[in-house]
Amino acid sequence: MSYLGNISQGIQTTWKGMMLSIQYFFQARKGRKKESVTEDNYFEKANGTFTVQYPHEQIPVPDHGRYQLHNEIDDCIVCDKCAKVCPVDCIDIEPVRSPEVFGQTSDGTPLRIHAAKFDIDMAKCCFCGLCTVVCPTECLTMTKEFDFSTNDILDHNFSFSKMTDQEIAEKKQEFEDYQADKLKAKPELPAIKKESDVMKKPAAKPVFKPRIPKKK
Amino acid sequence: MIITVQIFLLMMVLAGVGIILFTRNIVHAAYALCLTLLGIAGVYVLVMSELLAVVQIMLYAGGVVILLAFGVMMTNRLRGEKVLSGSNNKWIGRIISVGVFAGLCYLISISPFQTTSVEKNEDQIAQIGVSFLTDHIVAFELIAFVLLVALVGAAYLAKNAADE
Amino acid sequence: MSEQMLTYYLYLAAFLFASGTYIVLTRRSAIFVLIGVELMLNGANVVLASFSQFDPAMNGQIFAIFAVVLTVCEVSIALAILLNIYRKSRVSNLDELNQIGNT
């Protein structure tokens, strides 16, 4: 490129860039509207400042967002399905069985087990939502709440059980008494043969030694 | 007022020269040279040579900076080598330089300088400019030519060094 | 400005010149020698400038300006030569520069 051509190209490109950035400077008078991601023009708002002043203002969160887990403990039948399906084992349940049906969930399922402990460690949670899918009574849901940062990681362990220690001990005692009553009422079953006797000795290990071809 | 300025400038010059004399570090010496030159520029202002003072600051500051840059380059600070340099023939040097100083001082002290009072020239720079282009035109053109040659020469020498 | 003041400036110039001489004579590094040369030239310029204040034509000051410009030329050329030598033979001390050629 010629000398003068270089100069004119430099001036032109500089001018173009400068005009472009001053446009953005003046567009900054307009702010971004607080629209939800579901709005049609959500991705077409490059004009105006894009910042969301987060703690003071928020973009609306969709209702089906997958954020913090919540368990409606009154509806929970403590089936342990959620704890089993959880890929990261963040749900910790301690069931206490009850001798009889002691209540009903809102959809009519009978309650037979007390939840002595129903902890969800949100620090471990991977927000996959599998637990909410398997929950038979739909008591375990993901809420819109996404800002649950804490200063102590232990505060991320949300405890949903409402039972006090005394109640737990009471319920445990009640169930043990019931079991004891049951045992007294029934004669003892004949003991099952121990499994270890049934098991055979494992067959001999296959003797196989791969031959390594010698190098020439 | 003026005596304060004089003492201050004297201290600047003496400190600068003292550092150059006693340091072994090239870069420190170059900084001290800059201090000395600034002090001398102040002296030029005191002896009514304002333009010379500004020329001194401008050219020598640039010159010293180049000196520094070359000093750093040549001593390879980036490779962690030392920038110290020694000296030799110390006693001969001391004798000769003290002799030079004593001789010059003696000559100055015995010389009968006659000073005349010249009124302060307000438009000194204009007068110097005029005399550059009238009385000293040959020297001025020669200096311009020498500057050009020096520029080309330095660039050529540095280019050869860079090809090495 | 009295004669007394003038002689003070001349003593300062003499001091600068003598220290420049010492540095040029004793230092081994080429850059130090250049610094010494600068000091000597500045001593000379101080003399020129301090006499120039009694001259209505200011010839001393003009000469000193020429000297400053020439010094800058000299320094730039000298440094370019020194850089060349250093690149070629890895020597920056003047007393080790005792060979001609590429060795």
Add this chain to the structure above:
Amino acid sequence: MISFAFYLAFLLIFVVFAVYAERKTAAFIQNRLGPMEVGPKGILQTVADLLKMLQKEDIRASAVDIIPYLLAPFIVFAAVFTGFAVLPVNADLSGSTITSGVFFLLAIVSLDVLGILMAGWASNNKYSLYGAMRSVAQIISYEVPLGLSVLCVIIISGTLDLHQMSVLQSGGILSWYIISHPVLIIPFFIFFISGLAESNRTPFDLPESESELIGGYHTEYSGFRWGIFMLSEYGMMLLLSILASILFFGGWNSPMEKIANGPIWSTFWLLSKSLLLIFVQMWVRWTLPRLRVDQLMSLSWKYLTPISIVMLFVCALWKLWLIG
């Protein structure tokens, strides 16, 4: 002396708000909001940063060359601030009355490269030293077109004194040099570009390019000393903007000939002109990407210097034939 005190106070206040303005300009050009938390619209953010900076520990690495290391920031600041000595504030406050005003300014400001080199060398850190060496090469190269473009104005005005130069431009916007002598338009752009390079601003911020040199010559500095470097950089911006507004835009003269001419108005005009130029500097900073080293050198030596030499010649002819 009064102008000195004025500029010292003004510089300190200016730096606080210029940093804020810089961040807001950057934010607006990049579709952001910038600082919003401290004070209304974040206006006290710089004050908070300043307080934080003053409380920081003055860290000195063990391998630094201690005396140059400690002195360097103050040399840079002293060099830049001495330049303010010759700037006039308004018609009555003319700054230091030396006849070689603008020449002195250019000379003393070029000393700040000495402080930068000192900082880079004394830090004993290869990034710092590279930054300092780049700075030396850059500032020495761009002093040539800067000086030549100033020389164009000096030819037209016939004086080196900045106060005298402002007086010559009095009488409305039509007598400002850039309008009354349109031959000075190209020298103005050359002056502005070289000024950007002199004050190490983007797109010429190679000496301190964060992404390559992690801060360049002030990598090893922290706390107050680092703050002095920042202060000098903004001081340099302000100095060159005021110089540009005096040389080309009439200095403290009002755009209208008879209106708004008092001393306070004059100060207002001078400062508003230079602050507008500072806004342009910030605008350039957030628009143009950083140059490569070879591009930097070729811009200075192959483009700006020849053009400014030609413009010097054109200005001389203009002066000879049109002004006489």
